[in-house]
Amino acid sequence: MDDTPFGDDSLHEECGVFGIFKRTDAAALTTLGLHALQHRGQEAAGIVSYDGTQFHVERHAGLIGDTFTKQAVLERLPGSSAIGHTRYATTGGGGLRNVQPFFAELSAGGFAVAHNGNITNAMTVQRELQRRGSIFSSTSDTETILHLVATSAARLFVEKLVDALTRLEGAFSLVGLSSKKMVGVRDPLGIRPLVLGDLEGSPILASETCALDIIGADFVRDIEPGEMVVISDDGIESIFPFQARRPRFCIFEYVYFARPDSTVEGRNVYEIRKKIGAELARESHPEADLVVPVPDSGVPAAIGYAQESNLPFELGIIRNHYVGRTFIQPTDSIRHMGVKLKHNANRRMLEGKRVILVDDSIVRGTTSQKIVQMVREAGATEVHMRIASPPTRASCFYGVDTPEKAKLLASRMTVDEMADFIKVDSLAFLSIDGLYRATDEPSRNKMAPQFCDACFTGDYPTSLTDQEGMENVRPLTLLGGAG
Secondary structure, eight states: OOOSTTTTSSOEEOEEEEEEOSOTTHHHHHHHHHHHTGGGOOSEEEEEEEOSSOEEEEEEESOHHHHTTSHHHHHTSOSSEEEEEEEOOSSSOSSGGGOSOEEEEETTEEEEEEEEEEETTHHHHHHHHHHTTOOOSOSOTHHHHHHHHHHOOOSSHHHHHHHHHTTOOEEEEEEEEESSOEEEEEOTTOOSOOEEEEETTEEEEESSTHHHHTTTOEEEEEOOTTOEEEEETTEEEEEOOSOOOOOOEETHIIIIISOTTOEETTEEHHHHHHHHHHHHHHHOOOSOSEEEEOTTTTHHHHHHHHHHHTOOBOOOEEEOTTOOTTOOOOSHHHHTTTHHHHEEEOHHHHTTOEEEEEESOOSSSHHHHHHHHHHHHTTOSEEEEEESSOOOOSOOOSSEEOOOGGGOHHHHSOHHHHHHHHTOSEEEEOOHHHHHHHTTOSSOOSSSOSEEOHHHHOOOSSOOGGGTTOGGGSOOSOOOOOO
């Protein structure tokens, strides 16, 4: 359970993955890589290493820096190859039994796997496997991959993995480790990121380029949608075993999930977020005195907004980075003050000013409500909120922890009603075409969208077998607009 003040009112990525092949101190380097990917999951982490004879597994709840930096832990992970995973649960719930990487001794030898994304037919496949005798030790969709590999009739390990993955729907960017190979795979739509790096001849797989930077590795290239790279002593083999499909990379990676210093699909995330802010300013710009970001995720977009609108950019809200996940709120009188545990108004900047607040998204709206109240109490005469994405009106089933559709504010209110709810003088969202323009696309191609934008449009690019009939996946009739 996340007990931070806004734990239930933000979107969380499921995880980050990292792997390194044939390098001294592989586990230590994996720990550093996962540390750079900590933003993709703060609930738990795991590492599996191979020392040429046997596999070693460590999985712990909590942050990387609180668990895997202890020398005793790293000493239990010898070997020159390792893969790791940092997790925020979206499928299967919490608990150590669901912490990745998953490892099993198969007929072909030991195999570990970790993935970022969400398999949308995992429950259906699991029930089929259970009827055939498979026994699951977790409730994670990732374990399904192990069982499919184990039961595949294919002869070679790579063929077994391909056979397993062709049975799956949804999003998966995964790393796998056997006694002789490290494997990286992206689903045919390439919904989640995965990159290939190199550290003085040792190949690396990671969710984002920031994980390469932290260990001084070079970025080689993105793993392509539908590509499988097989890394062994013989080098790196690239194969495309799946039916080709038009890519649909998750556009929300640019809005929020990826680290600003990462380069994703050839685009620098920080630059994209500044462009998003500039597009937002061009679409909707009220009379105001200054632009204030909701830290930290709103900062790059607010910089772009301020530059485009020729308004001062000020840190009118200061974030406390040292709020623990288990802060005790013993009484109702203390609990309602929770907003100030994480954010505090910089009164000197806000008093007597007409303020434009810039944030990345609105989920349930409770955080925005509290932020606006705090800014008004600091003396702002007007509060206008501008959101650097379209309204989030639908749930994500591809590896993002999104509330059910009925709990998303934009799914049940108009923009004007949302403005009344959070008590701002005006509210506007970036249009869907404005978001696409910020990524250097002229507009959203309605017949063939360039990205996965299902959380805004309800246009899901894959089958959702496990969710069929659910209210969450009914088609939307409204698209995000400036409001």
